[in-house]
Amino acid sequence: MLLFGGVQVVMSQIPDFHNMEWLSVVAAIMSFTYSFIGFGLGFAQVIENGRIQGSITGVPADSVADKLWLVFQALGDIAFAYPYSIILLEIQDTLKSPPPENKTMKTASMIAIFVTTFFYLCCGCFGYAAFGNNTPGNLLTGFGFYEPYWLIDFANACIVLHLVGGYQIFSQPVFAFVERWFTNKFPISGFVNNFYTIKLPLLPSFQMNPLKICFRTAYVASTTVIAMIFPYFNQVLGVLGALNFWPLAIYFPVEMYFVQNKIQPWTRKWVVLRSFSFFCLLVSIVGLIGSIEGLISAKFG
Structure with missing residues (x-):
């Protein structure tokens, strides 16, 4: 974990989304690779077993309450399944036209959702x-x-490389937001606004900013420490998914749709979308509760 954090400290100095095309491509290739391997090994294992394991009701639990906690945690994990809405606008901003960026992004999103769902x-x-x-x-x-x-080792290596890229892609909006805030708040601060050219042997020259170095390093260090304290993959994903799902993937898109298309209150479309948004809010709440309970149970037993 410390090695992963050290790599992320270096990678976090990538200036912005526009300089991450190569990293995104590598991460996508790694994702396809280990997904194919996991799918193939699972299929082969089923054939070797000669029968399908498990049951339609899923993992058994000692009580109805325990089963509900597992279901709630699973909802949080599912909510994390499509987290790209967090960075959708940032990705769209890197596209070139023609054709219009929104049309290109719509096509890319449909393909991505289909392929992701398949895997x-x-x-x-x-x-x-x-x-x-x-x-x-x-x-x-x-x-x-x-x-x-x-x-198996190769697939796990692909996962690590994918996580390196994924961490940076999802962290860039945070970096951009915080650094933009500091720039507006302290417009004459040299620590915030000055860039210095650095030239290392065998490497091209690059520019560094004191704020970026300090903030991004502190951000990576803090997330690494949290990951070491709570090394529970599914539970952490459930918490993150539940926190991000409703506000970013449901609420804001629905509200923007209302404004853009001038949807009047209490029309059929308004009621349907409001009901859908409320239902997803409930899913996020129970997913968050279940994931936090799972995290506490895993940590304190």
Whole structure:
């Protein structure tokens, strides 16, 4: 984890989204690679078992309350499944026209949702069919004692590289927001606004800003410490997914749609979208509650 944090400290000095095309491409390739491996290994394991593991009711629990907690936590994990809405506008801002950026982004979003859903369903369904109630949160760890070891190691390496890119892509909006705020708040501060050219041996010259170095390093250090305190993959994803899902993926898009299309209150479309937004709010709330409960249970047993 410390090594991962150290890599992120260096990678976090990438100026902005416009300089991250190569990192995004690498992360996407790694994602496809380990998804194919997970899907293939799950499918092969089902064939080797000769039957489908698990049941239609899912993982058993000691009580109805425990089952509800697991369901709520699962809702949080599902809410994290499509987190790209957080950075959608930033990505769209990097596109060139013609064609119009919004049309290109709409097409790309539809393709991304379709492909992502395909891999989620394949890995999730075949993973559960392969391991049943013993399916691990990280599917690839379930193959840890099976051949081929080299393929498992390669897939895990792809996951690490994907996380390196994913961390930076989702952190860039935070960096941009904070640095923009400091720039507006302290317009004459040299610490905030001055850039210095640095030239290292065998590397091209690049510009560094004191605020960026300090803030981004502190940000990475704090998230690394939190990750070390709570090294619980599914529960943490559930918390993050529940926190981000409703406001960023549902509420703001619905409100913008109302304004853009001048939807009048209490019309059929208004009622349907309001009801949908409220339902998703409830999903986010129960997902957050379940994920926090799972995090506490995992930490304190």
